[in-house]
Amino acid sequence: MASPSANSYQEPTSLKRPRSSKLLGWIWPILWLGLLIGSGIVGGWALIWLMRIPPLPECATISPQSTDGDRIYCAKAQAQSSDPQALVGAIELVATWSQDHPRYEDALEPLRQASERLLSKAQQRMQAGDLEAAVDLASQIPLDTPLRPAAQAAIYRWRQEWAAAATVETEVQQAIQRQQWDQARQSLQRLKTLSSDYWLRDRYQYWVESIDLEQQAWAQLQEARSLANQGTPAELKQAIGLAHSIDLRSHAWTSAEVEINRWSESLLMHAFRRWELGDVEGAIAAVQAVPPNLNLAPDAQDLIQFGHAQRLASQAKQQAGFQPTYGQLFQLMEAIRAAEQIPTTSPFYDSARQQLQQWQQQLQDLGQLRAAQSVAALGQIGTYRVAIQQAHQVAPERPQRQQAQTLIAHWQKQIERIADRPILRQAEALAQAGTIAALKQAIDQAAQVPQGRALRIPAQTLIAQWRQDIQIIEDRPILNKAMQLADDNQLRQAIETARTIQPERALHERAQGLIQEWTTAIQIAEDGPILQKAKDLAYEGSLTAAINTAAQIGAGRALYDEAQRAIALWRAERDYIWSLREAAAEQSAAAAETTDETAPESSDSEP
Template sequence: MTATPSDPNQISSSHQESQKNGLVQVDTGINQSKGGQAWFWSGLWLLLLAASSALGIWAVAFITRLPPLPDCDRISAFSADSERLYCAKQAAVLGAERDLVAGVQLIASWDKTHPLYQEIEDVTHRWSKGLFKLAQQRMQAGNLERAIELIDYIPPRADVYEDAQTALERWRQEWATGADITTSVMQAVGNENWSGARKELRAIKRLTSDYWLNDRHVYLGRYIQAEEDARRTLIKAQALASTSSMDQLAEALALVRQLDVNTYTWPDAKPLVADWSRTLLKYGFQKWEQEDLDGAIAIIQQVPMDLATEPEAKDLVQFAHAQRLATFNQDWAPSYGEILNLMDAIQAIQNIDSESLFYQEAQTKLALWTNQLSDLQTLYSATLMARFNQRSSLRIAIKHAQLIKADRPQRQQAQTLIAHWSKEIQRIEDRPVLIWAQQLADKGDKASLQAAIATAKKVETGRALRIEAQTKIAQWSKQIQVLEDQPLYSKALELASQSKLQDAILEARKIQPGRALYGQAQASIKDWTSRIQIAEDRPILIEAEELAYQGRLSDAIAVAAQIAPGRALYGEARNSIAIWDAERAYIQSLQPPVDDSYYDEDDYYDEDDE
């Protein structure tokens, strides 16, 4: 419950206080309104200041930034010179010929009035040097025309212009000299003056470019040698053809057909080829008339097919060349090339007309070759299957080859392949046995070696790996013998190291002949026996040497002769005896002869005394 004031003064004072409070509130609202306006204008000015600063910074960046680089992929003749120059510089960095030429062509027409003239001075000299270097390379490679073109691109204001023009004149003179030398060489070759041609060729060494010193010099040297060889071949062929032997005439024709048609010799050889071919054709007909068809074919095969003009000659030549195509290796697996050759031979022999003199023989060959072709195709498919080198594929190959019966022309070839593939199957079957035996033998002990031998013996006689198995068995048997006899031999060596040589010999002799260590034991026995004999005979030889030193040569010889033949020091003793015997003979030769009259006088005096 609220109390109500009853005093008028109290009411009045309350009213005054309320008026004061109202005034205070009005003043506070006015002050707040003025403060908000001040903050608004301050923020606005700050915003304008920030915007103007950003605009200024952007303007400075826009003014000072570098312009974009030209896109050289889109450059054209209508582009600005500065852009074209920039792209030319970029392209010429690697020094490529096309780029250097394009760059020089671009700036060649720019004179001193061009705004970029100062900028291009350095690149003009640099690019011109590059062109000069490329021109030198083209000249050294023998392409003088391109070298001249590159020199012509160099502008007169370039530093190397004068040097380039001087070099170009020197190159032209060298080419003219080289051309003259080449002409002289060819004229000498045409006159068959080989020494003169080589003398003219030596003049090319006076030139300076690699093209003339190396390439042309080697080419002309080979050209002279080829022409000389061709002429000598023709002379040799003419000598062969001058005999009455048809075999030598065929050899002469074969020689001449090897000649290069571009040589000076070929025009002289060409009519001889035609003449000799006609002679061989005539001789071939004679062979055929004598019913020696094989001999006729062997002769006619030397004649080129295009030189047979008569119908009979054409048929005989075609027959002969078909026979050559149908010749193949019948001892081993057929090749795809042999099958193609046989097919070509069949096609060639089918072209011989039924009215031809050789028709019957052609039909006989046709029947044979047709059967051979069928057999070869069968064997070829079998060979392809056998290449997988598996038991199943090899058995399939054998079944295919067995389709060729005994009356077929390739029966022997089929049997050879069947035998080979059968051996391959045996190898595949027996190889694991030998591998297991080898693994056992690798352990090295006696029991394992014996087990390896027993395993290898499972490879039966007649099998493909039988020899290999027997070789391994022999090897492992020797290893067992070594294991068994090594203790004996080791004991003998130990006794020998203790100077008990006699005992060592007795121990080593326990190793029987035929054993693996027998040879080694015998070598040691021989060595130990020699050492024993040396120990026994050395004092005898020393005694003999002492007697010889004392001048008692006869006694020395007698003592040294006590060393019997076959003893270790026998050779040394015989050498010493020979030396001492020679010395004794020499001493005796120096003594004066005995005078018999002296003894007669003594006898005379003796008689008087009596």
């Protein structure tokens, strides 16, 4: 009994020992795995840290106190720039390094690139005409660089060229002031010897235009003086107008202003004389050419003001069309404003007041018509009718009555177009089918537009076109049949068939052209053998027979002209042969008389 209990007590102990041993067996692999993972993490972090790119220097804040590497890096970067300031900055970063500097060799390349680019930029500034900016840029190239001599030579060359160009421009300017146009142009040619585009292109073109401008201005002034010397009011007005057209930029304008004032005073005196004689219209017509800004007596200023108002009103009248414009309204408003400035004490007040009342009526009518036009611009039948009612309010005795009637007629036509356009649209829709029945329906529809309506002519045009389309549909089978007969070489039957298409039909002209073509083919077929026979006879030497054969081709036939040319050629050839034979016969007769011998009988045969 003791033995079983002992066995039962030892069994759990024997089972527990393998479990502890198994647990201890897993500890070492887990430990080594942890060490391996940790080592990998540390190694990866170290590799990343070693491969990390250091931050680039901030070239915007670079200074002489920065490291040599940063200065070289920024010098290289700025040397690639197109900004002149950046190029100057690149040079300044490394230009102070001596040959003993450890990074001197590394600095040479960016220094060279920046200097080349800077000199190129300076050249561009010079070509653009900015000499001082070009010199300033070129002077930034350091002394101890290979491009320094080239930069100094360029600066010297530029200054020499500028001095030479300034001398030429002074000579040209003096020649212009003396009005020596040929001398000015001759001196200007020396600019072409320079190398800068600024002088060759810009300044040369400027002086060419200046010479032309001055020459034209002085020619205009001379022509104006010639007109003014005649002394008549008409010539004085022309002279003032011509002088006013002189370009204000020219030197001639200063002299022209003096002449304009002098001529204006003469014209003003003439206007006063016309006024004193009671010729109000003549006075106003004369004074309209006088500028309103002259320093004259009050009465003269009033007359000029009145003439200015008259000119504005006349311009408004000249602009008048069947539709009023804002330009007309503005011109009339300016004329009224000018006339209102004439004081009651002026001798021209009464005349100005009469014109003022008329212009005010015109302005009122134009304003009313302009309002009516704005309503009509909506493009509806109702708005057109409202506009017509407004235009009818312009009384028959008012200045703009005719213009109002013209607008009314125009708007009535617009109403007719709006009313009749659906009729034509429906007709066009019917005609799209292209059949005879559809075209006839379209014609009946378009015929509903009454005579005298705005769309009557377009309707009749469409009707005529559709009638032609019907004729084409009706006659096309006939023409096709005729063409088929012609293709089968039955030309006479084709001609007879095509002749059934009557005149005034749409295809009649086409049919006649084909008939002419087929008739020509028949005549060539008939007369070709005759002409060929005549040619064969001529080739054999029977010229008279050839002529008689070719003459069988009558006038108007297709080969008639060719036959006549051949006949003329053969006759000339035959006449030449006959002349040779006659000459030979005369020589034989002369020889027979000399030798008293009987000449052999000749056997002439006609060719």
